[in-house]
Every structure is written in C-alpha cells, then in structure tokens.
Amino acid sequence: MPRVKKPTNIHILNGNPSKIPAAKLVDSINPLVEAPDMPDFLNAEARKEWLRITPILLEQGILTKLDRAALAAYCQSYGHWVNAELEITARGNTGLYDEAGKMTGLLRHSQIAYGDMRKFAQEFGITPVARSRVQLVPKATQATVDPKDPGRFFTTPNVIK
Numbered sequence: 001m002p003r004v005k006k007p008t009n010i011h012i013l014n015g016n017p018s019k020i021p022a023a024k025l026v027d028s029i030n031p032l033v034e035a036p037d038m039p040d041f042l043n044a045e046a047r048k049e050w051l052r053i054t055p056i057l058l059e060q061g062i063l064t065k066l067d068r069a070a071l072a073a074y075c076q077s078y079g080h081w082v083n084a085e086l087e088i089t090a091r092g093n094t095g096l097y098d099e100a101g102k103m104t105g106l107l108r109h110s111q112i113a114y115g116d117m118r119k120f121a122q123e124f125g126i127t128p129v130a131r132s133r134v135q136l137v138p139k140a141t142q143a144t145v146d147p148k149d150p151g152r153f154f155t156t157p158n159v160i161k
Contacts, residue, residue, distance in 0.1 A: 010062075013125075014133050033061050036068035046072075046079030057124060067124075074120030077113050084110035 035058055038050050050071070057063035063071070087106055088096065096107040103111070122130045 010125075031064040031066050033058060033063060034065055035063060036065045036071065039068070039072045042072060042076055043079040043083070045082040046075040049075045049078045053124075053126070060125070062125060070120060070123055074117060074124065074126075077117035077120060080113035081110060081117050084113055 035054050038047065042050060053075070054063065054071070057071075084106055088110060091106075096104055098104060118127065121127050125131055125133075
C-alpha cells in the first residue's frame, strides 16, 4: 500500500524531513484557518470536547472548515468513550468479562471508541507523539510571512554578527 501524501502544512510543521523543494510543496488547496460549524448530531460529551478543542486547534492554525467531518468524528468518538467509561464506573467495574474471559459489550465499546478517538486525535496533532513530530512556527512569523512566498516553508538560519 503506498504512503499517503501529507498536506503541505503538516509536512512543513514536521520540518520538511524529505527536503522536498518548496515549489513542489505547494498544495492546490490552501483553505482559511477558521472554525467549522458544530454538527447537530454530536452527543453531550462530544459537544463539550468540540467547544474545548476547537479554540486550541484554531490557535495552532491547523483547523479549517474542511475538517468538520474529521473533527466531528474525533469528538463523537471521545463522547462515546467517556459515556462508556462513566457507565463502567457506575457499575463498579463489574461484569466486564464473561465466564470465558472475553470482554463484554460495554468494555469492548469503550476500547473501540478510544481507538477511534486516538486515530482522529493523531490527525490533528493532539496526542503527545503526534505533537513531538510537529514544529510550530512562532506567532510573529506566521503573521508576517507572505502566504505566496515559497520561502515561508523554511526557517532562516541564525547568523552570528
């Protein structure tokens, strides 16, 4: 299976490890950084997570209206995971395994929701490992760089005077 091409902004945030020339890094789509509308179908815990994480992702400059479905999936997975964990706690952590030692539905539901949530969190750089691969551009640099200048992908080396 071929590797999936990373979006330019993620590739650059990772420090351009493949040393691809700037001219080849330009994406055909460069959407504005702005918050998508919250979907109506999100459960209560998912809505709380949407309201918590959206400003953080906007501040980092990695959220656009195109990301609505992925963000909704992350938040809904988070909501399912929280609800399953709350139910497990309410039951006193009993009945999680059957007589054969297999997980019951509630524990399995929690694990699936957590796995889905973690995968979507990695897409947005929310997990510690995903963050360690990202090098954010300082705010001052973000505000002063011309978005059409290919040199914006590379940092200027420090010169000792």
